[in-house]
Structure formats: C-alpha cells, structure tokens
Amino acid sequence: MRDRLIDCDVHNVVSSDAALLxxxxxxxxxxxxxxxxxxFSPFVKGYAYPKAAPLASRRDAWPPSGGPPGxxxxxxxTQLLDAYDVEFAVLxxxxxxxxxxxxxxGAALAAAVNDWxxxxxxxxxxxxxxxxxxxxxxxxLAAAEIDRAAAHPGFVQVLLYPRTQQPLGKRHYWPIYEAAxxxxxxxxxxxxxxxxxxxxxxGWPSYYIEDHTGLAVAFQxxxxxxxxxxxxxxxxxxxxxxxxxxxxxVPPLMQRLDALHHRLHDExxxxxxxxxxxxxxxxxxxxxxxxxxxxxxxxVPLLHEVGQDxxxxxxxxxxxxxxxxxxxxxxxxxxxxxxxxxxxNARAQYRFTS
Amino acid sequence: MRDRLIDCDVHNVVSSDAALLxxxxxxxxxxxxxxxxxxFSPFVKGYAYPKAAPLASRRDAWPPSGGPPGxxxxxxxTQLLDAYDVEFAVLxxxxxxxxxxxxxxGAALAAAVNDWxxxxxxxxxxxxxxxxxxxxxxxxLAAAEIDRAAAHPGFVQVLLYPRTQQPLGKRHYWPIYEAAxxxxxxxxxxxxxxxxxxxxxxGWPSYYIEDHTGLAVAFQxxxxxxxxxxxxxxxxxxxxxxxxxxxxxVPPLMQRLDALHHRLHDExxxxxxxxxxxxxxxxxxxxxxxxxxxxxxxxVPLLHEVGQDxxxxxxxxxxxxxxxxxxxxxxxxxxxxxxxxxxxNARAQYRFTS
Numbered sequence: 292m293r294d295r296l297i298d299c300d301v302h303n304v305v306s307s308d309a310a311l312l313x314x315x316x317x318x319x320x321x322x323x324x325x326x327x328x329x330x331f332s333p334f335v336k337g338y339a340y341p342k343a344a345p346l347a348s349r350r351d352a353w354p355p356s357g358g359p360p361g362x363x364x365x366x367x368x369t370q371l372l373d374a375y376d377v378e379f380a381v382l383x384x385x386x387x388x389x390x391x392x393x394x395x396x397g398a399a400l401a402a403a404v405n406d407w408x409x410x411x412x413x414x415x416x417x418x419x420x421x422x423x424x425x426x427x428x429x430x431x432l433a434a435a436e437i438d439r440a441a442a443h444p445g446f447v448q449v450l451l452y453p454r455t456q457q458p459l460g461k462r463h464y465w466p467i468y469e470a471a472x473x474x475x476x477x478x479x480x481x482x483x484x485x486x487x488x489x490x491x492x493x494g495w496p497s498y499y500i501e502d503h504t505g506l507a508v509a510f511q512x513x514x515x516x517x518x519x520x521x522x523x524x525x526x527x528x529x530x531x532x533x534x535x536x537x538x539x540x541v542p543p544l545m546q547r548l549d550a551l552h553h554r555l556h557d558e559x560x561x562x563x564x565x566x567x568x569x570x571x572x573x574x575x576x577x578x579x580x581x582x583x584x585x586x587x588x589x590x591v592p593l594l595h596e597v598g599q600d601x602x603x604x605x606x607x608x609x610x611x612x613x614x615x616x617x618x619x620x621x622x623x624x625x626x627x628x629x630x631x632x633x634x635x636n637a638r639a640q641y642r643f644t645s
Numbered sequence: 646m647r648d649r650l651i652d653c654d655v656h657n658v659v660s661s662d663a664a665l666l667x668x669x670x671x672x673x674x675x676x677x678x679x680x681x682x683x684x685f686s687p688f689v690k691g692y693a694y695p696k697a698a699p700l701a702s703r704r705d706a707w708p709p710s711g712g713p714p715g716x717x718x719x720x721x722x723t724q725l726l727d728a729y730d731v732e733f734a735v736l737x738x739x740x741x742x743x744x745x746x747x748x749x750x751g752a753a754l755a756a757a758v759n760d761w762x763x764x765x766x767x768x769x770x771x772x773x774x775x776x777x778x779x780x781x782x783x784x785x786l787a788a789a790e791i792d793r794a795a796a797h798p799g800f801v802q803v804l805l806y807p808r809t810q811q812p813l814g815k816r817h818y819w820p821i822y823e824a825a826x827x828x829x830x831x832x833x834x835x836x837x838x839x840x841x842x843x844x845x846x847x848g849w850p851s852y853y854i855e856d857h858t859g860l861a862v863a864f865q866x867x868x869x870x871x872x873x874x875x876x877x878x879x880x881x882x883x884x885x886x887x888x889x890x891x892x893x894x895v896p897p898l899m900q901r902l903d904a905l906h907h908r909l910h911d912e913x914x915x916x917x918x919x920x921x922x923x924x925x926x927x928x929x930x931x932x933x934x935x936x937x938x939x940x941x942x943x944x945v946p947l948l949h950e951v952g953q954d955x956x957x958x959x960x961x962x963x964x965x966x967x968x969x970x971x972x973x974x975x976x977x978x979x980x981x982x983x984x985x986x987x988x989x990n991a992r993a994q995y996r997f998t999s
Binding site: 318321322325326394429431432456457461462463488557558560 | 676679680785810811815816817914
C-alpha cells in the first residue's frame with residue numbers, strides 16, 4: 292500500500308489577464324488596460340526557460356480547453372489530484388504581481404489573484420489549499436494583503452521569492468513576518484525573482500542550467516540572512532518553507548555557519564542559538580527538484596542528515612521538471628522516513644485536518 | 646560691496662575612528678574595534694577619486710595639525726569662514742554610517758557622528774549648522790535618529806545620498822520624510838552612494854569623470870522618483886535640497902516630465918500638479934559644481950530658467966572642485982539674482998536668523 296500523499300508545490304496559472312479583470316476594481320482595471328505589466332526584471336520570464344518547454348511546462352500538460360498548463364482545474368484533477376490520489380495540494384500561483392514596479396498596482400493585482408484563487412480553485416475542490424500572493428517588495432502593502440486574505444481558511448502560506456531586492460532577513464521585510472505570525476501562517480519562499488539586477492551575485496549567467504542551479508545558491512543566501520539577522524528570534528512563531536530550492540546544500544551550510552558562529556559570535560551577540568538550531572526547528576523544505584546523488588544509495592544518508600522532520604514532498608506540477616510521486620526517489624527510502632516526507636511533515640506544518 | 650554669503654555645502658571630517666569612540670556606547674565601541682566597517686560598496690571610496698587629490702581634497706587643505714582636510718575647525722576658519730566672511734555654513738559630514746551593511750551598527754555610528762558634530766563643531770562656532778547623518782537604508786532607524794538629533798537647533802537638514810538601493814520616492818523611505826516634516830527640516834541629498842551594485846544604470850564606469858558626471862544622472866532619477874511617487878503630495882511640508890548634483894539638467898527634465906504627464910496622466914491619477922510645479926515649490930539646489938556653458942554668457946539665461954528661488958550657493962570646501970565664492974560665476978550675474986543665490990534663498994530655506 293502506498294503512503295498517503297500531500298503535494299506541497301503545485302502551480303495554478305491565470306489563463307490571461309482577462310481572467311483577473313472581474314476581481315479588479317475599476318481604477319486598477321483601467322491601469323491594467325493602460326499599462327499592462329511593468330516589472331523589475333522584464334526579460335527574466337521571457338528567456339529563462341528552455342524553448343522546448345514553453346512556460347517551463349510538461350509538454351503533455353497543455354489542457355484540451357486551450358489555456359496554458361495549470362489553468363484548468365478539471366485537467367489538473369485528471370493529471371495530478373486523481374492520478375496520484377493527492378490528499379492535499381498547496382497551490383503556489385506565480386502571477387507577476389510581486390514584480391510590479393508600481394507597488395500599489397502590484398498590491399491590487401495580488402488581491403485579485405487571491406480572490407480568483409478563492410473562487411476558481413479553493414471553493415471548487417476540497418483538496419486544494421493555496422499561498423497568498425503578496426507585493427512583498429512593499430512590505431506594508433504585503434502585510435495588509437495578508438491580513439485581508441488570511442480570513443479564508445484555504446490559504447495556508449504567504450508566498451515570497453528567493454531572488455529579492457534585499458536579503459529577506461533585513462528589517463525591511465519584517466512587517467511581512469509580523470503579519471504572517473498574526474495570521475498563524477508560515478512564509479514560503481518559491482523559486483522566482485523580483486531583483487532588478489542580475490539573478491546571481493556574479494552577474495547574469497548564460498544558460499538556463501546556471502539559472503536553475505543558481506536558485507539553490509539564492510536560497511542559501513536567504514537562509515543565512517534570515518538566521519543571522521535574528522528574524523527567528525524576533526518572531527518566535529515564524530516558520531519558513533523553502534520551495535524548489537533543493538536541500539543537499541543544507542548540511543554543509545549549517546556546519547560552516549555553526550563553526551563561524553562559534554568563533555565570531557561577538558559579531559552577532561543577540562543571536563539566541565547556534566544557526567543550525569533555527570534550521571532544525573523553524574525551516575521546512577520541499578523535495579522537488581529531488582536531489583540525485585551520483586550513487587543513488589547516498590540519498591538516504593542525506594535525507595537523514597537534513598533531518599527527518601524537515602522535508603515535505605512536492606511535484607511542481609505542471610512544470611517540465613515534475614517529480615512523479617511514485618518514482619521521485621531513485622533508491623529505497625525507509626518506510627518511516629518515507630511516510631514523514633510524503634505526508635506527515637506537511638500535515639503537521641500546514642495543520643491539515645481531514 | 647560684496648553680497649552676504651551662506652555656504653550650503655561644507656564637509657567636516659572625522660579625523661579617525663578614534664575620534665568617534667567617546668560618542669559610542671560600549672557595545673558599539675567593541676563592534677567597531679572587532680569589525681571596523683563593512684559597507685555595501687567597499688571599494689567605491691577607495692578608487693573613485695583621482696590619486697592626485699587624496700580624499701578628493703584641495704592640495705592646500707591639509708591642516709597643519711596633521712588630520713585629513715576638513716577635520717580641523719581652526720584651519721577651516723582660516724581657509725573658508727574668515728577668508729570669505731561666511732555668515733552661515735552648512736556642514737555635510739559624509740562619514741560612512743549610512744553605508745554600513747549592519748543597520749543597527751550604522752545607526753549607532755550615525756548617532757555618534759551627530760553627537761560629535763554638536764560637541765566639536767556646532768557648539769564651537771556660531772556660524773556653523775549641520776545635516777543629520779542617518780542610516781537611511783533602514784528608514785525606521787533613520788527616523789528615530791532624526792527625532793533624537795533634531796532637538797539640537799544647530800541641525801538644519803537630514804542627509805541622504807543620490808545613489809541608493811531603491812529610488813528615493815519609494816514608500817520604503819517615507820518614514821524618513823515623515824520624521825523630517827515632524828522636525829521641520831528639509832531633506833538634503835548629497836553626492837555619495839549606498840548602492841551595493843554598479844553606480845550607474847549601465848554598470849560600472851571606468852573613469853572618475855564618468856562617476857562625477859553620472860551624479861547628475863543619479864539626481865535626475867531621484868527627482869523623477871520623488872515627484873512621480875507622490876512624495877510631495879503625501880508630505881505637504883517636505884522640502885528637498887539637491888547638493889552637488891548640478892542644475893543644468895533641470896529645465897529639459899522638467900519639460901519632458903510635464904509633456905509626458907500631460908499625455909499619460911492616467912498612469913499617475915493621484916498626482917496633484919504637473920511635475921514642474923513640485924520642482925519650483927519644493928526643491929532647492931546648491932550651485933557647486935557650478936555649470937560652465939561653452940559661452941559663459943549663457944549661464945544667466947540658464948539661472949533664470951531654473952528659477953530665481955531655486956539655487957543656493959555652495960563651495961564644497963575642502964574638496965578639490967571647490968567653488969571660490971568670488972570667482973564661481975564666469976560671467977556677470979544681475980545683482981538681484983546674485984544676492985538670492987549667494988544668500989537670500991538659503992536663508993529662507995534653512996530659516997537662518999542672525
């Protein structure tokens with residue numbers, strides 16, 4: 292018998308701007324019609340993905356109804372929810388609201404996305420939960436949207452990105468963490484970008500492979516920042532979920548951070564614990580893209596080293612690098628650990644009850 | 646008889662970190678001794694200036710007492726205040742507090758700089774006034790320092806830079822404007838940088854000439870941002886002073902902004918006035934480095950076009966590009982306009998009474 296399954300990273304997609312219009316007040320509908328979208332990084336979306344996989348999607352994920360992959364709930368049921376008997380799926384909508392240069396407009400788009408999620412997704416399938424889209428580069432506006440949207444019980448997370456204008460530990464973003472704690476929600480960080488500059492610390496890379504791999508580097512920078520800036524001490528109820536950032540980097544990073552902290556704790560005298568403490572207790576990580584060690588058997592020691600409570604399974608449906616729940620592990624994982632990763636950890640983190 | 650003279654941009658310099666220690670609490674003294682300075686742009690200061698003019702200073706400005714130019718009040722009296730019969734001089738201390746990556750430390754350094762300014766400068770010569778140094782990339786901390794420091798009547802301005810992490814009109818910086826209005830002080834923007842990235846929108850330039858000229862471009866970006874983000878509408882008492890950014894770019898910029906606003910005002914429906922209105926009523930600009938048109942006589946029409954109330958004279962003492970108050974204009978300026986620029990406009994802006 293298979294383990295019960297929670298999928299922590301599924302992408303629902305706004306089929307076109309027209310689909311959002313019913314959720315926008317007149318003022319912002321006019322603005323959308325007048326200006327469309329003016330983002331910090333206008334070209335990132337356009338060329339970051341391989342041409343062979345438009346919208347970074349599985350070739351078989353284009354629904355017969357005609358919209359883009361992820362836009363049709365019935366087709367998502369067929370390909371994902373029913374096919375793998377998913378008990379709960381967490382939707383992370385990556386609509387371009389947080390990247391808008393005009394922040395009040397970004398906030399209006401985020402609110403429209405969230406209302407659209409409630410009406411077209413959360414209210415239509417009891418297995419669905421969703422992350423709140425927020426204009427996080429304007430934290431005060433983001434906090435207001437969290438306060439508003441969290442009233443619906445289908446929202447289980449606040450959504451940020453790992454490539455940001457400042458490291459996410461900075462005081463600038465604290466109103467978001469405050470609002471998330473007020474709502475009792477974790478903060479998820481999902482692969483995407485709002486940075487107006489190059490997407491790596493060394494400038495713009497040439498290849499998609501570099502972009503995709505570089506995400507793991509970006510997540511590390513954010514984890515270092517969140518821990519060292521004291522965010523977890525400041526917000527004792529805050530939980531962070533890293534989505535699509537990998538996890539093999541966790542053990543070496545924590546070792547180095549702990550060692551440095553041991554020798555240089557005078558630089559951060561207010562930090563309450565060694566860095567790895569925060570990772571163990573306050574951070575959760577989704578599995579896709581699943582790590583694939585050269586020797587498949589090395590995966591299990593890695594899973595243990597990261598921690599049996601840390602990892603939560605995800606497919607990343609409908610993207611091209613989808614992890615099939617039946618085949619994601621290329622080696623045999625002990626039953627207890629497997630069950631935690633596929634189900635228990637996510638159920639505890641998001642407080643799912645069925 | 647010469648016009649009375651106010652010098653709106655003079656640099657007092659902290660002779661060494663040791664001079665600040667008496668103004669730092671134990672915690673931050675230890676931090677300074679442990680870490681020194683870790684700034685966003687560690688190399689900018691080191692190579693931006695021509696080697697022939699260390700610290701960007703006049704070669705004759707090194708005081709006999711041994712410190713760097715601008716560090717010795719007696720020598721400043723000899724070379725500037727007495728030499729030109731300066732009635733008031735506004736000190737803009739560019740100590741590296743705002744550039745600190747660790748914002749709470751930057752705030753502590755800023756407070757120390759301000760206390761040092763009170764004790765070593767403002768209380769020692771009745772002609773001196775000063776700008777408040779603030780860690781402006783952490784606006785909440787900056788606002789707190791404004792509230793604290795503004796209690797001393799010698800502070801007449803809050804000091805920001807034109808190369809920042811975000812355009813200064815963004816909501817992020819609004820707590821600073823709110824605090825400045827609370828204190829009844831204008832906000833000055835003086836040539837310098839906190840950006841962690843390249844200092845121009847096209848990347849890192851090769852030459853000091855490009856850096857110096859690029860400042861005028863940076864100031865334009867900030868003026869566009871401050872106006873278009875509605876900062877002046879939001880803070881009706883806010884006055885902005887642009888220091889060392891030039892002013893020849895003002896008329897063409899305002900014309901283009903007004904024309905675009907006329908055609909695209911739907912994009913910014915909340916803006917109360919045409920853009921040039923805000924420049925005329927809410928922005929003041931210091932003269933150094935004085936514009937030098939190819940035909941010297943063209944300066945006067947330019948001065949008129951910018952506006953007779955806008956410009957305020959400055960020397961930039963002790964820097965190498967010092968403007969001599971007796972020789973700054975390379976052409977004859979009408980007496981009334983000359984008096985406004987040398988004295989009246991600054992006196993009104995800073996509310997000097999003698």
